[in-house]
Amino acid sequence: MTRPLRFLALALCCWLLPWLAHAQVQASLDRSTAQLGDTVTLNLRSQTAPLAAPDLSPLSADFEVLGKSSGSTTSFVNGQRTVEYSYGVALRPLHQGTLRIPPLTVGNETTQPLTLEVTAPSATGQAATGPVFVEAAIDPSHAYVGQQLSLSVKLYYTANLANASLGDPRIDGVDVSRIGGDTDYQxxxxxxxxxxxxxxxxxxxxxxxxxxxxxxxxxxxxLDPNDPDSFLGMGAPVSAQSRPLSVMINAAPSDWGSAAWLPARKLSLTLDGLPDAATPLRVGQPFNLTLSMEATGLPFEALPSLSLPALDGATAYPDKPVTGNRADGPWVVGRRQQAFAIVPGKAGTLTVPAITVKWWNVLTGRAETATVPEHQFTVLSASGAPAPVVTPPATAGSSAPAATSSPAVVAEGNSAPARSLPWSWIALGSLGLWLVTVLLGVVWWRRRASRPAPIATAGSTATLSAREAKQAFLRAVREADVTEQAHRLLAWARTERPALRHLDAVSAALASSEQHAAIDALQRARYATSAHAPDRQALAAAFASGFAWRSEASPPAGQEPLPPLYPFTLR
Incomplete structure (x- = not known):
């Protein structure tokens, strides 16, 4: 291998090592209980990298290893490609009791421990003498309304079968659905x-x-292999059925209250996309949050819709929700995910209140709460003039020129350290920065010259008359997109009221409900990706006669500038 190839391989390994170090290997059993003589499957899964063969020596005391298999599954959910790598191990318990599967080493990862309840074999008459019989088992033996039960149906047979048909359970007052595919073993x-x-x-x-x-x-x-008619599929008819089962179903606790009833084995609530608290936000500058709920033992249809609490000083625009179910052994895992575009409407402190969801833990038999804590962010006013450049004070007798738009080097204390710098490199760097500044200025001038008309921004004076700004807005309604329409509408409003900084402030200063609705539809189209474009004719008609300004300086007491779009919240 040549030196460049060795260097490339080393760089690739250094890049992959941190990624592989965070690979998570999940271990699960295909059932939590089994009878002595049954075969159970230990499944190892990873969504980051293919799995190496695990060290199975810790299992030799309690299990016999019958076989191994590996593979991968590719799925597409909401346009996202996911690859899951799996490694299966067929195990046969060696004795009864609570058997423990200790942590197994898979590459650089260690799996979590698991337990399996092994009971004595069923001693039914059919099992003793019949060539075909059916067993059914239910887990758990008592439950609550709305809680998932896992029903296992097993068909035992000793010879080949033809025209086989295993019925599905039909139970009044119970939602029944298949989970996973059929499992074959001995x-x-x-x-x-x-x-x-x-x-x-x-x-x-x-x-x-x-x-x-x-x-x-x-x-x-x-089919009897010794019967010549069996070759033609003419076997002996056979039938069997499982024994009936009964489970006591309890109602929700009487003191549960008005919250949604969520009986689950596990439930989590997360809020992703939170901005860095050290980086301030800007008025009118949107950011995205994603609220997710995942519950083991509940399908997503049983989970409540997700929403944010009312935000004081900001508006939340929800995206299309993402939902789905997956199997975790015998249990279904439901997931809901909701993304929001958050648009701050005023400067100050923006508080995202705490979000709580009350649920019932069926494993411990008590109520618990999933919580996303409160978060606070600093919101600055809309972007205006750039911050002034701080330059060192001139000393007596100094002949240095006045500061220009080029960056200045600030020396602390005396200027002795600066004299030791390589002035030739500083001169070259200054020349490079000057050339970049000139290039950016030319690009900015060409973009400005290509625009049909200037738009007033925060901190600048309007260059259009009210009549010209109105005509520019109406032309944008006919020809431009929603972003250009919003800019033109704000520019027109500022020719009459220069203190207005964004469209939320314009809406708050208007007295017309029709104009309120038009601005709200325009804002929805800008920030909600699933929304349709606003009606151009309705938008033009709403402002055809000009702005209907309020006579008072601020909204009446007790009335918010913009009513909350989605007032409901999870509690």
């Missing part, structure tokens, strides 16, 4: 090896009381 019952097909269902009861799960039927033809 199990031992009363000294006999059976092939097993396992199917899992999600059950969500909708009312309290005793829930009875009727028998799950199976019908098919059992």
């Amino acid at each position: 199990a031992e019952r009363n000294g006999r090896i059976y092939n097993v097909i396992e199917r899992r269902y999600v059950l969500v009861p909708q009312r309290a009381g005793e829930l009875t799960i009727p028998p799950i039927p199976f019908q098919g033809d059992l």
